Amino acid sequence: GAGVSQSPSNKVTEKGKDVELRCDPISGHTALYWYRQSLGQGLEFLIYFQGNSAPDKSGLPSDRFSAERTGGSVSTLTIQRTQQEDSAVYLCATIGLANTGELFFGEGSRLTVL
Amino acid sequence: AQTVTQSQPEMSVQEAETVTLSCTYDTSESNYYLFWYKQPPSRQMILVIRQEAYKQQNATENRFSVNFQKAAKSFSLKISDSQLGDTAMYFCASWQGGSEKLVFGKGMKLTVNP
Numbered sequence: 001g002a003g004v005s006q007s008p009s010n011k012v013t014e015k016g017k018d019v020e021l022r023c024d025p026i027s028g029h030t031a032l033y034w035y036r037q038s039l040g041q042g043l044e045f046l047i048y049f050q051g052n053s054a055p056d057k058s059g060l061p062s063d064r065f066s067a068e069r070t071g072g073s074v075s076t077l078t079i080q081r082t083q084q085e086d087s088a089v090y091l092c093a094t095i096g097l098a099n100t101g102e103l104f105f106g107e108g109s110r111l112t113v114l
Numbered sequence: 115a116q117t118v119t120q121s122q123p124e125m126s127v128q129e130a131e132t133v134t135l136s137c138t139y140d141t142s143e144s145n146y147y148l149f150w151y152k153q154p155p156s157r158q159m160i161l162v163i164r165q166e167a168y169k170q171q172n173a174t175e176n177r178f179s180v181n182f183q184k185a186a187k188s189f190s191l192k193i194s195d196s197q198l199g200d201t202a203m204y205f206c207a208s209w210q211g212g213s214e215k216l217v218f219g220k221g222m223k224l225t226v227n228p
Contacts, residue, residue, distance in 0.1 A: 031214070042120075042205060042220040050214070089157060093216075101147045101209025101216050105159035 002026075006092050006106035013082055014114050021077045021109045023092030031095040033103065034067055034077050038088040046090075049075060082113045116141050118208050120219035127196050129228050134181075135191040137206030137219060147209040148182070149216070150191045154202040162204070165189065196226045 005024040013019050025032050034046040045059040049069045060066070064082075069075040079086055089110045093103040117140045127133040139148065150162040165173045165182050172180050177197075181190045193200055206219040 033216070035218075040220075043218040045215055045217070048215065056214075091157075091159065093159070101149065101207075101211075102161055102164060103159075103216055108157045110157075 004092055004094055004104055004106035006090075006109050008109055009107065010110045010112075012112045012114065015084060016081055018078065018080045019082055019111060021079075021090050021092075021111070023075045023077070023106060025073060025075070025092070025094040026104055029094035029096065029104070030072065032069060032075050033093045033095070034075070035091045035093065036061075036088045037091055037108070043091065046077070079111070082111075084113045087111055087113045116208055116210055116213060116215070116217045118206050118217050118219040120206050120222050122222050123220070124223045124225075126225040126227055127193075129196055129198060129226055131196050132192060132194045133196055133224065135193070135204050135206075135222055135224065137189045137191070139187050139189060139206070139208045141187075141208060141210055143210045143212060145211055148180075148189045149207040149209065150178070150180070150189075151205045151207060151218075152200075152202045153205065153221070154199075159205075163191065193224075198226050198228060200224060201226045 007022045030051045032049045035043040037043050047067045048056040064080045067077045089108040091108045093105045119138045146167045148165045152160045152162045163175045163178050177194045179192045203221045205221045207216050209216050
């Protein structure tokens, strides 16, 4: 597609439920990132996929968080047993072919855990 | 470790005035890139300007320019002739090729008043 697409745009869930957030990257962009943006905070790195390499999961805050990327394209971020502190905007981004750090972001998925 | 610091959480400016947003960073690498991103209320992160560390010349994009002081590890953004549409969160970010991660500051909320 023309840009990075994320769904759902907004998600409200109850504490303890599982949620899945989806990211459709720009076609041909092999590197994909997930960031979390909590209210009033900067962007916190979560996970990074690059081609067929093992993902860099160093930013995942707990084992309730996981992500996968199927076929080098669509990525899903899963949060199990959601907690109120998981409420945030989850941003997906891909990197251009020049690999100079310029990220192309989706509009994010706002997660609210009640 | 890579760090980016934005010490001003919030600023306001009158339309048509000039405003400078400050950012400092720390990196052990000699090859890195610096960015300013804008996030309007729509949540879409938009690249404002990019600076390659190996370039001495300050980057300029229309009304946006940077003051890159490599020795001081300072990277400020100057917005000239501020417009209402410049109202947004502004994030400074650093990219090191070795880590392949974009590290963000906490952001600064800029309000342009009519």
